[in-house]
Amino acid sequence: MADRHSRHRESGERRHRSRRSASRHHVSSPEEPRSGHGSRRTLSVDAIAALNEANAHGVSPRGSEEELERRRQERRERRRREQRAKADRDEYREVSTESPRAHRHRESRSTQLPPPSPPPPIQPYEDEDVASDYQSERRERRRKRTSKAHYESPRDPYPDMGHHDERESRRERKRTKKVAAGGSAATKKVQAQPKGAWQHMRGGGTNASTSYDSFDSKVEAYDDGEPRKKGFWTKKRILIGVGISIVILIIIIVAAVVVGKKGSKKSGSSTDSGSSASCLKCNLPSEDSIPSDAPDYLNPFNWYDTIDFNVTYTDVTVGDLPIMGLNSTWDNSAAANALVPALDEDWGSYADRPARGVNLGGWLSLEPWITPDLFAYDSSLGIVDEYTLCTYLGSSCASTLEKHYSSFVTESTFAEIADAGLDHVRIPYSYWAVEVYDDDPYLYRTSWRYLLRGIEWARKYGLRINLDLHALPGSQNGWNHAGHLGPIGWFNGTNGTQNVARSVDVHDRLSKFFAQDRYSSIISHYGLANEPKMTVISPSEVINWTETVYAMVRANGLNNSIVVFGDGFRGLANWQGEMSGYGDNMALDVHQYVIFNNEQIVYNHSEKVRYACDGWTQQSEQSMDTSTGFGPTLVAEWSQADTDCATHLNNVGWGNRWTGTYDTGNASDPLRALTPRCPAMDDTCSCTSANADPAVYSDDYKQFLLYFAEAQMDSFEAAWGWFYWTWWTSEASWQWSYKKGREAGILPQKAYDRTFHCNSTDIPEWSALAEWY
Incomplete structure (x- = not known):
């Protein structure tokens, strides 16, 4: 570079010097050639003659x-x-x-050109x-x-x-x-x-x-x-260029802000229940690879989220259910933690190694109290369940619910569950993942592919699955988590028999699908019906239906999963002698809560822990004994919550027992509670502190909540294990979210490493704690 610069200056030396006027006197010696604008040239003959003539005549100044x-x-x-x-x-x-x-x-x-050799100098x-x-x-x-x-x-x-x-x-x-x-x-x-x-x-x-x-x-x-x-056109080009640059910059900034906002709005997944990928549809195939007449559930271009789905088109079904989205290979080598076997190894007896699991409630079967943000409408609209929500939303129900399915549970959800020392996951889902009937407003089959993806994510982290059909055609209990709040239409009502037949068909298709080899090691439990209300439905009819469906799913090849049926609120002792002869192939599912019982919610802090250690342990042991109970028993739902104060927990607008505002609308309903049922049983009963952030809890209250949770874990492990209800809630409800409770220090960091043990830890009196919150 230095040589180039030097060479350039030699050929154009005066580029860096001021010019000299040719009219000024300048003396040049023979030894020092002049520097001029151009190369020096010798004078022509005519020019010399003109000069001689001028010198001969002279020029007078005047x-x-x-x-x-x-x-x-x-x-x-x-x-x-x-x-x-x-x-x-x-x-x-x-x-x-x-x-x-x-x-x-x-x-x-x-x-x-470089100047030639200088001629003899010309005198001034x-x-x-x-x-x-x-x-x-x-x-x-x-x-x-x-x-x-x-x-x-x-x-x-x-x-x-x-x-x-x-x-x-x-x-x-x-x-x-x-x-x-x-x-x-x-x-x-x-x-x-x-x-x-x-x-x-x-x-x-x-x-x-x-x-x-x-x-x-x-x-x-x-x-x-x-x-x-x-001039004008140059300036115009510059202005146009500057204007275009500004517009492009604005577009980039706006796009970045919009993407940032979208990422920050991922409710349960990105910021709370897990991390969601930044690109929801980055793996789409060629659009011409999807038939133009493909239904939405087979067309990934119509899906909201394609993360970890196989988007290669196929219309192949098993049990008339699509396999679209699944990969052809799978890996069962992972274990949830070092204390349990990998998926490709036998679990052994649940009596010897109880399940420690958690529910993914509110994900594929909506419950207003778990996701109140989805039900934030004026009460006059009567939006109280998934049925009325989709009826109100109409065509936008699809986009609303699929965004929820995509964000509420992500891969990181399963990673965190395994990290918490848990080894099983119960996934509630509804019949409209399989089929819809008549004028059902439910979103058809979209939740099906999210269920399948959830199972694959669980597989990745060595977590076994308890499949739970949470809502049956016609509703098996009339509660909002069965889809439609109101009369029970399963067995009961005008279409009761038809809905029973439909529920059998749903299980026929499901059992054929999950009988595939890829599910033989991961589907540990197969639930038939969540919480059938046998206080209203005939128990004998439900028992006959259960045995019929059990025989069908086994005939369909679903042989490695434990078939689970609900206790129907009959009481564990009443199942002794029922459906005998199934051995360890069938298990009774019971849900244990003190807060939904008017006589137990009034227990003070120490009494609740003591009841968990004594009362529920005794029930578990008795139910496991076929001479006093059914036999194999598990607790698929429970919580550390000691109040029923969570918003919409007892249905939208029905109030709560804690403050005496629980009104079912039926004057003869023995479950109503129109007087305060907190331990103080007076007007001091308040939900404010119970619904507060755990950051403001006193140390005594935190200790009580931890001990109450760990006492229940001890008790339910006397049976076949437990599944906490639930992993995540989108708003408040801290005592119902395992993830939030663990972060707040009111649930153990590892489910298998606990502080409190019923047989060795003294139960404090917590006399300093108020008994009204």
Whole structure:
């Protein structure tokens, strides 16, 4: 680079020196050649003769009037030439070294031939005006020769850009503009092009070099064509370019903000129950690979989320249920933790190794108290369950619920469950994942693929699955978590028999699908019906249905899963002798809560822990003994909550027992509680503290909640294990979320490493705790 710079300065040395007026006296010695604008040339014969004639006649300083006028005119001409020279010099200094004009200055000097050997020196003239005439003539001839040599170069890369005559006239007009009427040099500043403008506007943006040589090559190409138009159009281009840049910048900023906001709105997954991927549909196939008539549940372009789904189109079904979204291979080598076997190993007896699990309630079967944000409507609209929600939303029910399915549970949910020392997951889902009937407003089959993806994520972390059909056609209990709050239409009502047949068909299809080999090691429990209300439905009819469905699913090949049936609120002791002979292939599911019982919710803090250790342990042991109970028993729902204060927990608008506002609307309902049922049983009973953030809990209250939870774990492990209700709640309800409770220190960090043990830990009295919250 240094050599290039040096070479350039040698060929155009005066580029960095001020110009000298040719009309001024200058003495040159033979030893020191003059530096001039062009190369020195010897005088012609005619010029020498003219000089000799002028010297012979002499020039008087005081001649005739014509002579005086001639001299004055020459002086004026000389001054104009000096002013033009000064203007050119000033302009040269002002022009940016990156501008095309600066390149032209460099090029005009660097392309000239090196000066020949100097001729004998010419003595200075005594008469200044005569010398001025000669120098003016000499300079004009040199300027024309240089201009012609420069513009008539045979190299012409841009031949369509005009001729040198037009270019010369433009330069002359430009020089004229720089001279004011009074003869002073104009001070108008030449606007330099922005950095890089040369390359972009002239097509030299690629492989551009920063050396002077490469710049000169671009200048030569530029000067052989028509120069850029300046003035109005140049400014217009700049303004247009700036405007376009601003618009693009605004679009980028807005897009970034929108994406950021979308990411921050992922309720349960991204910020709370797990991390969701930033791109929900990054693995779409070619659109022409999906048949145009494919239904939505087989068309990934109509899905909200395709993360970890196999989007290769297939209409293959098993049990008339689509396999679309599944990969053809799977890996059962993972274990949930070091204390339990991997999926491809036998679990052994649940009596010896009880399950420690958690529910994913409120995910695929909605419950208003778990996701109150989905039910935040005016009470006058009567939106109290999934049926009325989808009826109200109409066509937008699909997008609303699929966004919920996508964000409420993600892969990180299962990673966190395993990290908590849990080894099983119970997944509640509803019959409309399989089929819809009549005028059902439910979202058909969308939840099916999210169920399948959830199972695959559980597999990745070694978690076994308890499949729980939470809602049957017609509703098996009439509660909101069965889809439709109201009368029971399963067995009961006008369509009771038809709904029973439909429920059998649903299990026929489900059992055929999950009988596939890929599920033989991961589906540990297969639930038939969540909480059938046998206080209203005939127990004998439900028992007959249970045995019928059990025989069918086994015939369909579902042989490695334990079939689970609900206790129906009959009481564990009443199941002794029922459905005998199934051994360890069938298990009774009981849900244990003190807060939904008017007689137990009034227990104080120490009494609740004591009841968990004594009462529920005794029930578990008795139920496990076939002489006093059914036999295999598990507790698939329980909680550390000691109040029923969570919003919408007892159905939307029904109040709560704790403060005495629980009204079912049925005056003869023994479950109503219209007087306060907190331990104080007076007007001091309040839900404010119970619903508060655990950060404000006292140390005593935190200890009570931890001990109450761990006492229940101890008790239920006397049977076949437990599943906490539930993993996540979208708002408050801290005592119902295993994830939130663990973070708050009111649930153990590892489910298998606990502080409290019923047989070795003293139960404190917690006398300092108030008994009204």
